[in-house]
Amino acid sequence: MTDPSDLARRVREGELRLHELDDHADPETAATARRLFVEGETDTDLDTVGEYAFDAATAEPNIENMIGGTQVPVGVVGPVEIDGGAVDGERYLPLATTEGALIASVNRGCSAIRAAGGATARVLKNGMTRAPVFTVEDVGEAATVAAWVRENTDALAAAAESTTSHGELTDVTPYVVGDSVFLRFTYDTKDAMGMNMATIATEEACGVVEAETPASLVALSGNLCTDKKPAAINAVEGRGRTVAADVFIPHDLVEERFKTTADAIAEANTRKNLVGSAKAGSLGFNAHAANTVAAAFLALGQDIAQVVEGSNAITTVEEREDGLYASLTIASLEVGTVGGGTGLATQAEALEVVGVTGGGDPAGSNADALAEVIATAALAGELSLLAALASRHLSSAHEELGR
Incomplete structure (x- = not known):
């Protein structure tokens, strides 16, 4: 068996380059050798970085010069009832984040949606682009x-x-x-x-x-695609999945779950998400949809940089005679259930929790379902944050949970 310490020495002496270690050892040994080399060069201890659950060989398509893995706490929200084009029933959604209060906030929104009888969600358009x-x-x-x-x-x-x-x-x-x-x-x-x-x-x-x-x-890419950059063309034409979710919550449930009124939430949305975003020249007219999208992407093996497009969303809220109507439309949510990071161990397990592992039947249905679940959870997060602002509870929630 190749000694990782010897490989690290050969890199240090210039005999090998870091990327060449894969030609001299199995992926696990090569990662260990790189880690030892970096520890020596930077005088650091990478023991925790070296403690990871996935198979280094499995990660080869996803990473170069691997030295270990990083860990982000994973929580879960739900269940939330969804009447979707690809989802029918209750789903849980794992979210990976380091922001205290995020899981609690999204879960509060999910609870209100569940109590109201569930949300409706649909993938409206589907198309990955290259320009x-x-x-x-x-x-x-x-x-x-x-x-x-x-x-x-x-x-x-x-x-x-x-x-x-x-x-x-x-x-x-x-x-x-x-x-x-x-x-x-x-x-x-x-x-x-x-x-x-x-x-x-x-x-x-x-x-x-x-x-x-x-x-x-x-x-081959002329930036009109547009990938991983804010772009109006994605807001108008969409990229990946264009997905929408909405819910109607009766007045009594709004007051019970959010400690405020439908009128106050609607006004907060209009003045913050619509007027404020317009004044700022924002491409996204929402409160924090990227928070839920990013946490879902981390947990589920999606391309994290594409949260840029995932934040390209519009939240609408209106008070109706019997309650509050709210919707979230994400113009360009780029998700998949095969390929990329979906084969990594923890991400594959998280996809199993959602119920969308691998290819769907018919093809595309699993990715559609994932988009509908993420959009519904992001809607829940929008409702919860808007309610916290309307009731002036935002800072107290972060004091308690976001230390």
Whole structure:
């Protein structure tokens, strides 16, 4: 068996590089050797980092230069009743966070939703995007390329779909800016979040564009996708799952569970989430949807950086004659139940808690269900925070639970 201490020494003496350790030892030993090397170089103790439950070999597709694992406390919210397009009944949702009071707040909202008979949730649109940018001679050529793309989507679909047994090209939209042509490819990636799938498929389709038109590819991603950055195009067109959840809560339950009134919550939402967000030029008109999305992504093996798009949400609240109506619409929630970090041990267990492990039947139904559960939990978090603000209990809750 290879001695990790000896491997660490060889790195220290310049004989090996950190990334080359995988060629000289199994993943577990290589991670130990890197950890020993980093401990020596930085005079630190990484014993806790070295205590992880997943198999290092399983993590190979997800990490390079692995030295161990980081642990984030995981709580659970629910059950919450959901009448969804892919969910029917009660679900629990694990959330990983270091923010005290978050789990309690979301759970308070879930309790109110459950007492009101449950929420309704639907995935309204589904499409993972990749948008390469091409260069042309002038706007005349740009118009020619855009017209060719519109007339030959079938040829582009054939090329793109030749790279995957699951992905389906559903749309290609050209955008022209001077001598630049952007093509926003949209895919149904079923139960995968699908970013890698879309990238590989789009590269194949780009070869067809270059062969059949005067366009020359500059970059496979031209930032019109738009991935992991705030973007109005995602707010309008969506990316991943566009999902909405809503609930009606009678007046007596609002006062019992939230210690305030429907009118006060509605006013807080209008002045904070709508007027305040507009004045700030925000792309998200919500209280803290990203809190629930990020905690769910951490617990469930999603791409955490895509919480940027997940925060692109609008919360609406109105007082009706018999109670309070509230909704949350997330324009671009990028989730999957296969691929990425979903195969890691703790994340796979968390997905089992939600009931959405692996591919669904029909394909895509598990990812749809996950989107509906996250959206409902995020709605619960919105209601709870707005109620805390309306009743002026926010600071006391954080004093008690958010130390």
